[in-house]
Amino acid sequence: MISITEIAPYIYRISTYDPKIDMQFIQFLVKDEEPLLFHTGLKGMFPLVYDAVAKIIDPSQIRWISFSHFEADECGSLSFDRVSDIYDTTRGLPPGISEQITDFIINLVSPTAETKFYETGIGTGRIAVPIAKRGYSYTGVDISEKMLAELHQKLEGVSHQLTAIKGDATSIPFADNSFDVALTVHVFHLVSAWKQALAEIRRVLKPGGIYLYTHGNMNFSKVNEDVNQGRFDFQQRWQDIIASYDYPLPGYGATEEEVLGELREQGADLETVVAAKWQSELTVGKLLEYYRNKVYRNTWHIPDDIFARAIQDLQDWALQNYGSLDYDLSSESKFKIVVVRNWA
Incomplete structure (x- = not known):
């Protein structure tokens, strides 16, 4: 569904709504001697945007296509680059809680020296770093370079087996059956193609492996x-x-109920546990x-x-x-x- 609004003389806002992911994308068209299209939307939306532009001018007349920036949220996920420097301050865990969660996870999965952990959306390493500091092999991907930079800074001078790379949750660059334990923490509400991301986690998890899923309550x-x-x-x-x-x-990804429903449909056994509790002052x-x-x-x-x-x-x-x-x-x-x- 597309709506076109002339927000100023010869400047048009094109609002493109995708009901499949419940998300609205915005483009702008400046109609002058050298018409400019500001943003184009996702590749799959090009025909819709083309038709919308055609209602204003002949698309062949466009002389400029401009982007103010390009981030992963234009690809169907949401990058946290813009808040990487304050992420731990505003979403971090209180003193002592991080270690409590780490202890809980270790006791839950009973890892050995050979156990390999994997995390989609590893971010600043709130969960990964404490586990890696205990000597376990930990691998993760994230779309935000700046979040990963914060993670790597935490590991300076620390002996570890943690590998964190920039990567796409829907196309994990690892072989099938690579990891013993997989985690996602507050991720799938930000990923429009969350079913594909979930399928990728299942692919890289070894038979009999454990998946730890945490949704969060921001939505x-x-x-x-x-x-x-x-x-x-x-x-x-x-x-x-x-x-x-x-x-x-804008709608991005899944609700917790949707993810749990998908897991149940795939035959998984689910158990909800509480790793830690604390009082959040606000x-x-x-x-x-x-x-x-x-x-x-x-x-x-x-x-x-x-x-x-x-x-x-x-x-x-x-x-x-x-x-x-x-x-x-x-x-x-x-x-x-x-x-x-x-x-x-």
Whole structure:
């Protein structure tokens, strides 16, 4: 589905919506003496974009095609390059919790000196580095060069068997049956081709291998034991605000229910365990600061001028709804793991 809007004289916004992945892509066409098309969308969308341009001008008249940048989110996944330097600060684990999770994983899978770990979306190595520091072989891929740079910096001067490379989750550059344990932590909600990424993990996992899956709750759609009402209302209000400016939250990947359903259909045995619990301290003011600083991916797709207005709307609503920026949104956090067996 495509919509065309003349947002300024001779400047057109082309909004291309793909219902298969619930994602909207934006292109701009500048109609002048040398017409310019700003962004083209994914390769599979070229015919749609071509037809949209044809409704404005003859596509053969285009003289310039421009890209402000090129990242993996234009390829169907989402790169965290832009927040790599603050990722651990804003999404890191509290002191002691990382070691607690590491202990839990080690006790769960009972690795030997020959055990090989693998992780899709290894990022800054929140999970990988503590395991690798204990001497185990660990391999991972990530689409973000800057996240990987943060990981490698943590390993400077440390003896380890960790290999982390830039790679595509949907085309892992390793042979079949290469690893004993595979992990994904807060990844599949960011990957549009998540079924292919899941199939790749199954391919490289040895027969009888264990897959540890953790989804995360950033895309919560209802209040539950992991999401309190205040935090839920805040995110829902943000989504309503950006939708009112015609910039709804893009859909990227899967829900937790979709991934677990796929695993069950493939005959896997699933067991949910809690590796760690801790109290996450948060106020309305702190959460508003995170949004203002574009810490979360649901702020990244909005132009600066629209974003400034949207943030002001959010602050006005927050003060009215909560009464104070000091309103407490703290809650108990859990690191939940779905242990997948009899799958590889």
